[in-house]
Amino acid sequence: MNTKRNIYLDMKSIEEAQACLFDAFKDHITDVETLDVVRAKERVLASQAVAAISSPNFHAAAMDGIAVEAEDTFGASEDSPKTLEIGKTAFWVNTGHALPGGTNAVIMIEHLNVDGDSIEIEAPAFPWQYVRKMGEDIVATQLLFPRDHQINAYSMGAMLSGGVFQVEVRKKPRVLIIPTGSELKQWQDCSPGTMVPGDVVESNSTVLGALCEDHGAEFRIHTMLRDDLETIKKSVADAVSGGYDMVMIIGGSSAGSEDFAKPVISSLGEVYVHGVTMMPGKPVMFGRIADTPVFGIPGYPVSAIVAFEQLAGPLLRRMQHLPDKPLPTAGVTPARKVASKLGQEEFLRVKIGSVDGKLMSSQLPRGSGSITTLTEADGIIRIPRHVEGISETETVQAHLLRPLDAIEKTVVITGSHDNTLDLLTDQVRQNHPRTGISSSHVGSMGGLMAIKKGACHMAGSHLLDPEDGSYNVSYIEKYLAGIPVRLVNLVMREQGLILPKGNPEKIGGLEDLAAGKLQFINRQPGSGTRILLDYKLKELGLSPNDIAGYENDEYTHMSVAVAVLSGRADTGLGIKAAALALGLDFLPVVTESYDLIIPETYYRSANIQALLETVRSDEFKARVLALGGYGVEKTGEELYRSA
């Protein structure tokens, strides 16, 4: 196997890379085309729009009534009214109509005493009353919009009113996206039923194409290419001579032996930057071939997006003179301390919730391979290069991915993970479209701590008290003393050993793990399931050291089930629903109470009442039962209320 590797040029900071990119292609402004105004929404004016006609282009009645010459009405009063004759000194007009010649005022119909063709008025009209004067809105020759104005619905109206029916606008930049990677398959060639381990669906080209559109560009996706230098080189050379305004090679931008973006660009043209001190997105590169900007976009989905949004996207906007579109920001407080690496700027994805009027953020996983960290995120905190992390007392700016308004209407649930929370999220959306739910999974103890810190509206918890077999109450009394809360049951659920289909190792109970031959997969410290395991091991007289794999942990039931499915572990403790979802076997150990802990301060709020109403609905209960492994006999019941 070839072990020849590229070497990163000097890494650049984001600002340096942007400056280099924008300068190198500063003259790459797209051509001008002429469009009908009615087809030009969102386009950028290439020349100023100047009114060709005035609006109105005549004196127009601004009310329904009669048009008169004001001088004819002077002296009219209640004591000595004046009489006007229709067709001679008074003319019926409707709003918008041109004033008849010789008239210069309108009297509202509401103020008239009509008697056949005679009209009596008891007050004078002043000149130009209720008249929209010629040019009142737009004067012919007036500048309507300067060049570089981005056309929207309102500006289309102003241009038509000003007699501007065609406009010169910037052409949309055309982008060719070339996905590469021998391990990838096009979605058109995949079907979920027949995919085998090792098949990966190529998704970056779709995401980048959609982002191109969001930045005013057009895109075409090239047939996917295998990791072959000559093939990629030929496609890029064709694209460059085919008149594209930008080429993006996805994948192979790193320094591995099959990373061909760099040899392609450097053999056909020049590489300007390889490597930017940001995370995700570090391996991005760009250069020039002939006169075309060519990007090497890293293959991890979040890296690809960050690389696009920091470099390729802003360049596409500059090509059309579109201003950058910064995300709105808001100050947030991290629910816990965040460490970060010196020397690289990190794009930390966070969930954000408004708790007691304060925006609290909790960080999502940092892996650049996980697209769901972006789809789950409410915002992004950029941690600068020279900073080592952020503390939980600081307020930092987050770039918002969802409207603040929606974030503020969201119930933040932190704590233990359960599949019925997804179901509840969907059902609440249906019953109460204005209420959202955001849940993050930090284990039952993590949920209690979040309530204590005021970092969530409620916590999901199933903490067993080994003394009396009760759930949650003793923990609330111990850890949340002084914070009045209510405890409401969400579901009863079965916990047990998740086993490979057919139970090949014939595991009959936790005690079979003691031999040390079987690999266990654990849950993280502080999770209710781990506390349950420790309790059960103690009952059996076993210690953690007796269990191979005790130290390997996962954060959700589903991850435990996946570990078993993939052969990474022989068994793990988890809920029946997770085993059923992946077609695995299940050996029950205990039925436990999974409850919601809700501080009294939020209990009465409309959002939380909406959520509880849904919890208590027959529809929700029926959907829970359909999952299997759950009981709903106490669902929605208040189990306890602290003083």
Next chain:
Amino acid sequence: MNTKRNIYLDMKSIEEAQACLFDAFKDHITDVETLDVVRAKERVLASQAVAAISSPNFHAAAMDGIAVEAEDTFGASEDSPKTLEIGKTAFWVNTGHALPGGTNAVIMIEHLNVDGDSIEIEAPAFPWQYVRKMGEDIVATQLLFPRDHQINAYSMGAMLSGGVFQVEVRKKPRVLIIPTGSELKQWQDCSPGTMVPGDVVESNSTVLGALCEDHGAEFRIHTMLRDDLETIKKSVADAVSGGYDMVMIIGGSSAGSEDFAKPVISSLGEVYVHGVTMMPGKPVMFGRIADTPVFGIPGYPVSAIVAFEQLAGPLLRRMQHLPDKPLPTAGVTPARKVASKLGQEEFLRVKIGSVDGKLMSSQLPRGSGSITTLTEADGIIRIPRHVEGISETETVQAHLLRPLDAIEKTVVITGSHDNTLDLLTDQVRQNHPRTGISSSHVGSMGGLMAIKKGACHMAGSHLLDPEDGSYNVSYIEKYLAGIPVRLVNLVMREQGLILPKGNPEKIGGLEDLAAGKLQFINRQPGSGTRILLDYKLKELGLSPNDIAGYENDEYTHMSVAVAVLSGRADTGLGIKAAALALGLDFLPVVTESYDLIIPETYYRSANIQALLETVRSDEFKARVLALGGYGVEKTGEELYRSA
């Protein structure tokens, strides 16, 4: 002429009208259609998206290097390295590749000593290091997005990765827009050169169509209809049976004799609301025909937009379960007091500038006929029904129409109006794309007062001192004492009498106005031009009472020229450029200095330096001279600096 009129039903508040509308059509949710994910951007999920495959769906290398079984490496150290054999205990892998069976860890290529097929390692690997475990991002059966999620670029990526290639989404609502009005012409039938007074270009249908798209709907524009009850009735009846989700009749929603929206809706169905206590937009109406919502949208452009955005637009969003999209807001301080009518909610269009870190707003004209009040606006202040106005000491919330970021980069010029300011705006855009200019016209004295209040960055001024014939300096010393400013010349310009083409009344100078037979059009008090007029009248021994029309005033030179062009006045004092622009005659009276007054605090700022650089450029001067009526001999020169 027919004087039969409709009568408004009880007027409703915006909230009442919305409640009535949303309740009446709460079951009008559009049908479901199935689309490829790659075609579903911005659509709304009609059912939840559940992952069909895991991502990754195998254990994948997260680094380039060798895959090993961690247990084979245990015990390796610098003192006792271990040797692995390629193809037996070590396997080359690149990032993203599946781990070969029997391996569970990756050692980075950077940490290897390779010697042929032997590899020496000096540290153990721990299990699962540099491995992306199966399901790390997405677990099969996991809820990816709940129903009603609006699909964006990121979510397309997550769905493809999770094996979701088709989705059920809400169909786009289909809207039929019917423009009515005998006075209107379709833009396709107009050409600026041949339009005659009385011709009005129909623009509302284009604006409302574009807004429909912005709210996720599709639209079709019906051929324009004349004000004829039976024709409109037939078209609406056809539309309703043709399966449109909404019909909008534009025009004729008021209470005039040719307002047919109400008779059409009430004869074919039922009117629910006619008249909403908002301004603009009051005459809006809506009802139901068969099962279709039908709107009567007022014909004034700003009324039409407000009516759409408060009622029809939000209903279109509800039909697709799209959340409302509120505009961002910011606190602004009005530069002067704003009065408003009790009993109706006003949508006040304002320009906003950031001066000294504080957002200052200045109101635009309030007429609902003026689309430019919306295109010029940076924001909208909603003045509630129960409030009589807002004072200049209050901070009120404005809904922003431009990004705050762009507003903050804008130089705010208040004061006298001159055509070269439009030209400067365009030229600055070209030379300094990140700098904007916003100018509002309140006269020279208004500009001085704005500087005193800190409501602008600079003021345009041409205030003549009758004592010595100087411009601006004595006013600065009198009114801006204690505020250090610089005075920079923008242009020298000719002021004089603007006259109809051919000068039919043979006007030879201001003295000819004294007879009182000729109608004059004046500029507003506090404008430099009015001060000039008063000075010249005094020189001639004339008083305002000698001039017919002295009390009629306009706010810009162009409006004065339009008044002359339209025959509303025989002459007015103004700049030559305005006369030239409309093909009018011009009789010079004086050459004056039009200057920029710039407070010292802002003078050094990058934006203002960019502006002055442009003022001093040859390109700007050439464009000014091309207008005619201007001199540039002092352009850009600093004329004065106060202590």
